[in-house]
Amino acid sequence: MTKIAVLGNGSWGSVLGSMLADNGNDVVLYGNIDAVNEEINQHHTNSHYMKDWKLNENVPATSNLEEAITGADLLLFVLPTKAVRIVAKNVKPILDKLGTKPLLVTATKGIEPGSKKLISDILTEEIYPNDTDKIVAISGPSHAENVAQKDLTAITCASTNEENAKLVQKLFSNNYVRFYTNNDLIGVEVGGAVKNVIAIAAGILVGKGYGDDAKAALMTRGLAEITRLGVKYFGAQAQTFSGLSGIGDLIVTCTSVNSRNWRAGKQLGEGKHLDWIVEHMGQVVEGATTVKAVHELVQEKDIDMPISEAVYRVCYENADVDEEIKQMMGRSPKPEIRL
Numbered sequence: 001m002t003k004i005a006v007l008g009n010g011s012w013g014s015v016l017g018s019m020l021a022d023n024g025n026d027v028v029l030y031g032n033i034d035a036v037n038e039e040i041n042q043h044h045t046n047s048h049y050m051k052d053w054k055l056n057e058n059v060p061a062t063s064n065l066e067e068a069i070t071g072a073d074l075l076l077f078v079l080p081t082k083a084v085r086i087v088a089k090n091v092k093p094i095l096d097k098l099g100t101k102p103l104l105v106t107a108t109k110g111i112e113p114g115s116k117k118l119i120s121d122i123l124t125e126e127i128y129p130n131d132t133d134k135i136v137a138i139s140g141p142s143h144a145e146n147v148a149q150k151d152l153t154a155i156t157c158a159s160t161n162e163e164n165a166k167l168v169q170k171l172f173s174n175n176y177v178r179f180y181t182n183n184d185l186i187g188v189e190v191g192g193a194v195k196n197v198i199a200i201a202a203g204i205l206v207g208k209g210y211g212d213d214a215k216a217a218l219m220t221r222g223l224a225e226i227t228r229l230g231v232k233y234f235g236a237q238a239q240t241f242s243g244l245s246g247i248g249d250l251i252v253t254c255t256s257v258n259s260r261n262w263r264a265g266k267q268l269g270e271g272k273h274l275d276w277i278v279e280h281m282g283q284v285v286e287g288a289t290t291v292k293a294v295h296e297l298v299q300e301k302d303i304d305m306p307i308s309e310a311v312y313r314v315c316y317e318n319a320d321v322d323e324e325i326k327q328m329m330g331r332s333p334k335p336e337i338r339l
């Protein structure tokens, strides 16, 4: 039996942990809020993050990181981007003390502002310097609410090490989530992170009353700029963006009411302020963090990302949404296909 420590017991961590226990693994959840851990241990529910749903009863939760990762073969990071480095820094001395080297899997979707690093880079830097092979990223169209109901989906497991990607594929697969492998770790992470920014833009359009054509055009041009960033700055493979972690996740996040990013965008389009939205969401809105990193990259590397830049200005510079849309539609004429 594989022992898995799930770091992060919000919506996606709870659902993935429960699914992995259903798959026959020995799972423990780590979270920093005692009340959430107590509720999981006593009632097998996590009502703030997942309404009307029960976890597998064999999944304990703890706020003791050492207890959670002792004996673990695999650490699954399902934290908000802003918490990954903090927790990784705490994990490292514990693993050194234990003398173990578990596989690190990330389900977090984001780019860290400031460092402009992907999650695999943070984990490599903080835990396994110069050993990217021990890292696998999972990403694809998968809302916790849907997976909890055993709705069908497919997700990519990406790693620079094929054996490790295959191992995660085997442990995570079941009859409702089909896992594929992919060797483009970077491309998979960029797709998963930046689609959240485009989903905010998609929500803004709905909040402003625009229709399906606008949504489809935005998603298509959004994918063009995600691909541009991925290929030009991160060295990703262009083909990855037509896969599950690219177009697949972009479609669901730009169209589902379960998406926090889409909902945040809709509220921005309706005139609410980002601070108010984030406070009232009660869950992470990753696109609002990643758009800062994207903005830094655009400034430094001169990458053309007009949709992401407009989202940044609306979120952080109080820009007027109608004016941003007008500017975008009035940009100089361009060929459709270019990097």
Ligand SMILES: NC(=O)C1=CN([C@@H]2O[C@H](COP(=O)(O)OP(=O)(O)OC[C@H]3O[C@@H](n4cnc5c(N)ncnc54)[C@H](OP(=O)(O)O)[C@@H]3O)[C@@H](O)[C@H]2O)C=CC1
Pocket (backbone or CB within 6 Å): 008, 009, 010, 011, 012, 013, 030, 031, 032, 033, 049, 078, 079, 080, 081, 083, 086, 087, 107, 108, 109, 110, 142, 143, 144, 145, 282, 283, 284, 286
């Ligand atoms: N929900 C989903 O459907 C999916 C989410 N993801 C990705 O998974 C990641 C996590 O998202 P999700 O589970 O939805 O987020 P949630 O907001 O539901 O939960 C995040 C949890 O992490 C906790 N947390 C914050 N900081 C720390 C810390 N320093 N140490 C320990 N725990 C901490 C939060 O506590 P607090 O609330 O107090 O901050 C909260 O309990 C994100 O990157 C997201 O993009 C990917 C696919 C699907």
Ligand SMILES: O=C(CO)COP(=O)(O)O
Pocket (backbone or CB within 6 Å): 109, 140, 141, 142, 143, 196, 199, 249, 252, 253, 258, 259, 260, 261, 262, 284, 285, 286
């Ligand atoms: O990544 C996700 C779905 O695949 C979750 O998206 P949200 O964070 O917007 O809810």
